[in-house]
Amino acid sequence: MRYAILGTTQAGRADGTPVALGGARLRALLTALALRPGRALPPEVLITDIWGADPPADAPGALQALVGRLRRALGHDAVASADGGYLLCAEPDAVDLHRFERLAAEGDRALGAGDPSRAAALLDEALALWRGPALADLPDAGARAVGAERRRLDARRTRHAAELALGRAEAALAPLHALCQEHPLDEPLQALRLRALRAAGRPAEALAAYEEIRTGLADRLGADPGPELRALHAELLSPPPAAGPPAGPPPA
Structure with missing residues (x-):
């Protein structure tokens, strides 16, 4: 069964x-x-x-x-x-929630081990198990449903990180933007979107997105962005220097 x-x-x-x-x-x-x-x-x-x-x-x-x-x-x-x-x-493993948690954990480990292709496949299989809200038929699911939804968000974030690691930043941008709209206070997720914009060659959009994030955190929490976002912002303001022309042949 x-x-x-x-x-x-x-x-x-x-x-x-x-x-x-x-x-x-x-x-x-x-x-x-x-x-x-x-x-x-x-x-x-x-x-x-x-x-x-x-x-x-x-x-x-x-x-x-x-x-x-x-x-x-x-x-x-x-x-x-x-x-x-x-x-x-x-x-x-006969229960989709527990199978999801196993596959998501394996996907996270695969990404950490430097295998984004395997991570993406595992996380796609895990996320495909969701058909609606967790524990929908439990009258008072409470913290258990919240915990399952939080693990789902973690898996979605890791799946997007795998997409970036595979060099597909442009493809990740639209779903990442939608997910960030759903979870505006999730700083690791917002940082992932900034990285995707930078990797897609859109540094100006990344800077504008950072400003939106900073304003949103100030309005909602009265707080500044955390260290990860601030470090990304500093990198965006100081991009690495462009490579110079190739060196000429050595003197005879």
């Missing part, structure tokens, strides 16, 4: 056949279990995940009924009882 929780919760068999999951509570139960595959979760944890602060009068009974329905949908062996709770019988 494969489980998808990066968007509306889905389940599919090994041959790609989708599994009908039914209502929102059933999808919430599967999301809660898929977040921690192979780990037994006590009923009180699952009840909180599924119903939040408004559980039904007989919450343990309602949970037991939901587990029965999920077993009928997925197969009885998919959800086991253990240590007084329930667990999803699956490896982490």
Whole structure:
């Protein structure tokens, strides 16, 4: 079985056949279990995940009924009882969130090791797993969804860095600009855009972009750009000298 929780919760068999999951509570139960595959979760944890602060009068009974329905949908062996709770019988890589995190980490390591082509391929595979907001069927995903979205942004930033390392700065500019508009206070992302503009031969645009970033940080945070952005700005103001004409032949 494969489980998808990066968007509306889905389940599919090994041959790609989708599994009908039914209502929102059933999808919430599967999301809660898929977040921690192979780990037994006590009923009180699952009840909180599924119903939040408004559980039904007989919450343990309602949970037991939901587990029965999920077993009928997925197969009885998919959800086991253990240590007084329930667990999803699956490896982490069977869940798209955990597969995304593994691929993104491998992509980051590949870029750090000087292999941007492999990094790009791994990160493309990781990012393609996203179909919508993380944990969309969990009523109160809270910090867990925020953390997943933050890791997605990290992966997108690293993917653009790989594009620059491959010498494709021009191709990276439009998506980088859009991402910077979504996250105007993300200084590493903004620095990446300045590098892309410089690499694409647009230093004047890079300087104008820096000024926009500086103004935005001052207006929103009352702060100046950090060291990385300031260093980039200094480099843009003092470009390396142009190469001189080739030296003539040595004297006879």
